[in-house]
Amino acid sequence: MSGETMTVRPRERAVPEGxxxxxxxxxxxxxxxxSLRSTLWVAxxxxxxxxxxxAFVAATESLQPDDTVLGGSLTLAVPALMLAAVLGALVVCxxxxxxxxxxxxxxxxxxGTVLAAKATLLAGFLYxxxxxxxxxxxxxxxxxxxxxxxxxxxxxxxxxxxATFPVAGLFGLALGTAIRHGAGAITSxxxxxxxxxxxxxxxxxxxRWVAGVSPTAALQKLTQSSDAAPEALGSLGGWPxxxxxxxxxxxxxxxxAALFQRRDV
Amino acid sequence: xxxPRRRPxxxxxIEVHALTKRYGDRxxxxxxxxxxxxxxxxxxxxxxxxxxxxxxxxxxxxDAPTAGTAWIGGRLYGDLRAPLCAVGSLLDAxxxxxxxxxxxxxxxxxxxxxxxxxxxxxxxELVGLDPATAAxxxxxxxLGMGQRLGIASALLGDPEVLMLDEPVNGLDTExxxxxxxxxxxxxxxGRTVFLSSHLMSELELTAEHLVIIGRGRLLADTPxxxxxxRHSRSGTLVRSPEAERLRAVLEGAGARVSADAxxxxxxxxxxxxxxxxxxxxxxxxxxxxxxxRSSLEEVYTEMVASATxxxxxGEERREREAPR
Numbered sequence: 001m002s003g004e005t006m007t008v009r010p011r012e013r014a015v016p017e018g019x020x021x022x023x024x025x026x027x028x029x030x031x032x033x034x035s036l037r038s039t040l041w042v043a044x045x046x047x048x049x050x051x052x053x054x055a056f057v058a059a060t061e062s063l064q065p066d067d068t069v070l071g072g073s074l075t076l077a078v079p080a081l082m083l084a085a086v087l088g089a090l091v092v093c094x095x096x097x098x099x100x101x102x103x104x105x106x107x108x109x110x111x112g113t114v115l116a117a118k119a120t121l122l123a124g125f126l127y128x129x130x131x132x133x134x135x136x137x138x139x140x141x142x143x144x145x146x147x148x149x150x151x152x153x154x155x156x157x158x159x160x161x162x163a164t165f166p167v168a169g170l171f172g173l174a175l176g177t178a179i180r181h182g183a184g185a186i187t188s189x190x191x192x193x194x195x196x197x198x199x200x201x202x203x204x205x206x207x208r209w210v211a212g213v214s215p216t217a218a219l220q221k222l223t224q225s226s227d228a229a230p231e232a233l234g235s236l237g238g239w240p241x242x243x244x245x246x247x248x249x250x251x252x253x254x255x256x257a258a259l260f261q262r263r264d265v
Numbered sequence: 266x267x268x269p270r271r272r273p274x275x276x277x278x279i280e281v282h283a284l285t286k287r288y289g290d291r292x293x294x295x296x297x298x299x300x301x302x303x304x305x306x307x308x309x310x311x312x313x314x315x316x317x318x319x320x321x322x323x324x325x326x327x328d329a330p331t332a333g334t335a336w337i338g339g340r341l342y343g344d345l346r347a348p349l350c351a352v353g354s355l356l357d358a359x360x361x362x363x364x365x366x367x368x369x370x371x372x373x374x375x376x377x378x379x380x381x382x383x384x385x386x387x388x389x390e391l392v393g394l395d396p397a398t399a400a401x402x403x404x405x406x407x408l409g410m411g412q413r414l415g416i417a418s419a420l421l422g423d424p425e426v427l428m429l430d431e432p433v434n435g436l437d438t439e440x441x442x443x444x445x446x447x448x449x450x451x452x453x454x455g456r457t458v459f460l461s462s463h464l465m466s467e468l469e470l471t472a473e474h475l476v477i478i479g480r481g482r483l484l485a486d487t488p489x490x491x492x493x494x495r496h497s498r499s500g501t502l503v504r505s506p507e508a509e510r511l512r513a514v515l516e517g518a519g520a521r522v523s524a525d526a527x528x529x530x531x532x533x534x535x536x537x538x539x540x541x542x543x544x545x546x547x548x549x550x551x552x553x554x555x556x557x558r559s560s561l562e563e564v565y566t567e568m569v570a571s572a573t574x575x576x577x578x579g580e581e582r583r584e585r586e587a588p589r
Binding site: 013014015016017018019020021024025027028029030031032035036037038094095098099100101102103104105106107108109110262264265 | 322325326327328329342343345346347348349350352354356359360361362363364365366369370372373374376377378379380381384387418422423
């Protein structure tokens with residue numbers, strides 16, 4: 001099409017031509033994550049909750065006689081886990097609510113890259129803060145609790161306990177991506193975390209199958225707390241339970257990615 | 266029918282081909298085809314709900330078209346290597362989280378396209394947002410500050426193409442003048458500038474080319490000057506107690522005379538001054554002598570109205586022919 005030549009003056013570019021890829025998307029997500037007070041607050045509370053919780057449990061001696069030091073120390077890891085899930089929902093719903101998602105997708109048109117960057121950031125961040133947070137809670141509990149309790153087996157269980165946080169966060173991210181509204185997504189993800197254990201007893205002998213599917217069940221199994229008895233949460237061990245939760249979270253994330261690809265933003 | 270992913274094209278041209286977007290049984294954009302060229306400001310005009318914002322979202326790949334394709338410099342938006350370096354956009358909804366500072370918002374966008382951090386300060390200065398304001402959360406921003414932030418994000422990648430949806434909506438006179446000068450300056454640098462508005466008056470002084478749509482369909486794709494020449498009819502409204510004699514005198518002087526709905530004659534040809542002299546020479550008393558010029562706003566409103574009317578008739582006919 002040499003006939004269609006037009007004189008476009010070559011212009012000195014003010015910036016070098018950039019590029020978009022996973023690394024760039026990850027850098028952008030990190031800036032967005034740390035520049036919002038709401039997400040930072042939720043992350044901070046989730047991180048700081050378990051250790052004082054362990055001190056409180058030790059001070060009030062509010063353990064079952066058959067509970068372990070590890071299980072007792074991580075009592076408040078369950079609400080912290082819920083905050084991790086809320087954080088996952090906030091990371092994406094905050095963008096939909098404000099319309100930032102349009103700017104995000106305009107800058108990074110490959111939506112799979114956007115979601116992968118969000119998931120990587122969230123999972124990495126949550127694991128990095130949950131591991132020291134849960135370890136600190138165990139050390140506090142260990143120092144303050146009497147010797148009358150069984151110790152529990154902290155290693156490698158603590159690695160798995162910390163892993164439940166990114167799993168819960170990613171589940172929140174998946175539901176947030178699918179639902180897009182903050183309130184709806186947070187309600188749904190908390191329901192998935194809480195309802196199995198609350199409604200479990202209604203199912204009689206089926207209780208352990210219902211209650212055993214929640215991410216909180218994996219956490220309790222791994223902390224070897226007395227609440228994690230097989231008749232309550234099923235006979236699946238801590239690690240298989242974590243794998244189950246991680247498995248359906250992965251599927252939820254794939255489903256969310258498919259919706260994100262297809263829908264208008 | 267979708268077009269190819271790539272086509273030979275001059276850099277910076279926006280090409281829209283048979284673009285269609287349907288939401289259920291409502292057609293927001295209806296087989297729209299046009300091109301926006303570099304080096305000038307092109308106005309995208311249409312009443313509210315005509316499909317301007319939808320068209321822009323389709324060009325940016327935010328919404329998926331039901332049919333048709335949009336290219337930027339011969340590529341689909343999604344295939345651009347660094348989209349912000351090719352197209353800067355400001356959409357109607359600002360899309361900034363109120364809890365985040367202007368600087369952080371821009372820094373995240375810059376990072377997403379691998380642009381250097383200094384570019385954030387450069388565009389902030391370019392749009393006149395001082396560092397103290399840029400560090401504040403955008404929740405408290407005025408309309409004007411928000412608009413400046415939006416334009417800063419559009420300019421971040423120093424793009425060849427700028428696409429702004431209702432950029433002057435709600436701005437004060439000074440803000441409007443600022444945007445107008447900025448856009449003309451950017452076009453003069455050889456960039457493609459595509460601005461939407463629902464008001465002709467906003468584009469009259471800014472745009473050199475017009476793309477007009479109504480109900481998602483193309484009504485006109487024309488240089489502003491040609492549009493002005495074709496549509497701004499001049500005439501003079503003349504009234505006299507002796508109406509018939511006035512007409513004879515006017516026609517004798519070579520004017521085309523038609524009855525005006527407001528009463529009196531609409532004379533096309535001689536100027537108001539000439540008609541005044543003519544009347545004195547013929548001893549005619551005049552009760553009114555008003556030079557008229559139909560405003561572009563009127564022409565545009567008429568154009569949109571007749572287009573929607575025409576469509577209404579067409580739809581009726583289709584309905585009548587359908588049952589068989």
